[in-house]
Amino acid sequence: MNVLILGCGVVGVTSAYYLGRQGHTVTVLDRQPSPAMETSYGNAGQVSFGFSSPWAAPGIPQKALKWMFQEHAPLKIQPRMDSAKARFMVQMLENCTSGRYAINKERMVRIAEYSRTCINELRDDTGIRYEDRQRGLLQLFRYESQVDAVAKDMQVLEQCGVRHKLLDASEIVNVEPALARVPGKFVGGLHLPDDQTGDCHLFTNRLADYCRDHLNVTFRFDIDIQRIKRQGDRIEGVVTSAGEFNADSYVVCLGSYSPFLVKDLDIRLPIYPVKGYSLTVPVTDDGGAPQSTVMDETYKVAISRFDDRIRVGGTAELASYDLNLLEKRRATIAMVIGDVFPEGGNIAEAEFWTGLRPMTPDSTPIVGGTKYTNLWLNTGHGTLGWTMSCGSGHLLADLMSDLQPAIDPKGLDMSRYVA
Numbered sequence: 001m002n003v004l005i006l007g008c009g010v011v012g013v014t015s016a017y018y019l020g021r022q023g024h025t026v027t028v029l030d031r032q033p034s035p036a037m038e039t040s041y042g043n044a045g046q047v048s049f050g051f052s053s054p055w056a057a058p059g060i061p062q063k064a065l066k067w068m069f070q071e072h073a074p075l076k077i078q079p080r081m082d083s084a085k086a087r088f089m090v091q092m093l094e095n096c097t098s099g100r101y102a103i104n105k106e107r108m109v110r111i112a113e114y115s116r117t118c119i120n121e122l123r124d125d126t127g128i129r130y131e132d133r134q135r136g137l138l139q140l141f142r143y144e145s146q147v148d149a150v151a152k153d154m155q156v157l158e159q160c161g162v163r164h165k166l167l168d169a170s171e172i173v174n175v176e177p178a179l180a181r182v183p184g185k186f187v188g189g190l191h192l193p194d195d196q197t198g199d200c201h202l203f204t205n206r207l208a209d210y211c212r213d214h215l216n217v218t219f220r221f222d223i224d225i226q227r228i229k230r231q232g233d234r235i236e237g238v239v240t241s242a243g244e245f246n247a248d249s250y251v252v253c254l255g256s257y258s259p260f261l262v263k264d265l266d267i268r269l270p271i272y273p274v275k276g277y278s279l280t281v282p283v284t285d286d287g288g289a290p291q292s293t294v295m296d297e298t299y300k301v302a303i304s305r306f307d308d309r310i311r312v313g314g315t316a317e318l319a320s321y322d323l324n325l326l327e328k329r330r331a332t333i334a335m336v337i338g339d340v341f342p343e344g345g346n347i348a349e350a351e352f353w354t355g356l357r358p359m360t361p362d363s364t365p366i367v368g369g370t371k372y373t374n375l376w377l378n379t380g381h382g383t384l385g386w387t388m389s390c391g392s393g394h395l396l397a398d399l400m401s402d403l404q405p406a407i408d409p410k411g412l413d414m415s416r417y418v419a
């Protein structure tokens, strides 16, 4: 089968890898000059299967109100309202019940846990390295109330068989020794020893190189995808700045921009761009730097260790497709890294970046077919797109090839949004 993949972020490339491995001929199109130049470029570097949690949760509406008045809040909602933002906020609110939270969390963990198996196999099969570490994630709590609140998540982790351990203040330094330099700051943490870390841009590029060298996968860059052409219940081609491309099947992996291309096909994708920021800080003192990923629960900022760099990522801003680098947001993430690892790196030399998380209101990606027999979706991966990309890429390839998938695809496709 000839497959055309639209979008060369981490999701497009993992989809290409799994389809290529199954013997298909794959072409990947992107407007950028190389892989992973948009949201997959500068993310926080956590591959956090066990940490996969919906943002819409009981208590979030109240917290969101409180955050509006805080200087270093994890969520910022720009006052200018448009219909897409209003619709997204209403749908998020509908997902804030404990019933919806449990359903969404199970779906996320299902795909994320499968991703763990897939990424481990992928590393063995391809031999690619991406400044990766397999040393777990530590969620850090500054208040006892946060320790109490994590009990519910631990129940789900238990049910899903995800290894985890609640640590007190004296135990967290065994996992991240540099925390001994900030005594009294944290009351404890939740350790997920099987989570991983790495540079997503490097991962995507190394995997794309592998696909090009070992599989029947071609990449075409600097091409603007303009329109998807339909004929009855089939897609017949894709119109681009470089002419029309035709294939047997088509996969949409356009991240936050996916809704625009499928709108004319009467598919309403509930994806909203949730802006985030990162700083990449050169390590100056290994002993004062993190060894893997820590997540500061108070500010929802993740801090990951690469070889000679620390990646700090966080904040969620509802600001449509605006990509301006706001100094106020830089101040928040710089404050967190300075507070948690004050001696780890040189913040003055950090690279500042922003990207748009392709968020669905239930935080679960949309993976599967559509009402068009040869159009597939693999998009909407939101906050943990790299974490879920190998599982969702493998699932998609199995579904497209009519193979029995390793996980139940129920509740993961677009049908959950179609009345």
Ligand SMILES: Cc1cc2nc3c(=O)[nH]c(=O)nc-3n(C[C@H](O)[C@H](O)[C@H](O)COP(=O)(O)OP(=O)(O)OC[C@H]3O[C@@H](n4cnc5c(N)ncnc54)[C@H](O)[C@@H]3O)c2cc1C
Binding pocket: 006, 007, 008, 009, 010, 011, 012, 029, 030, 031, 032, 035, 036, 037, 038, 039, 040, 041, 042, 043, 044, 045, 046, 047, 048, 223, 224, 225, 226, 253, 254, 255, 256, 257, 258, 274, 275, 276, 277, 278, 302, 313, 314, 354, 355, 356, 357, 358, 379, 380, 381, 382, 383, 384, 385, 386, 387, 388
């Ligand atoms: C601050 C921040 C921190 C994050 N931290 C983490 C983390 O620690 N761990 C994790 O797992 N996830 C994290 N994420 C989320 C993760 O980065 C995303 O979910 C993931 O990168 C989405 O990948 P994608 O391939 O779907 O989208 P993208 O990487 O955006 O790829 C989509 C591609 O489509 C192309 N495209 C779009 N429109 C067109 C068009 N019209 N024509 C041609 N090409 C087009 C773009 O150029 C782009 O390359 C974070 C995100 C942010 C913003």
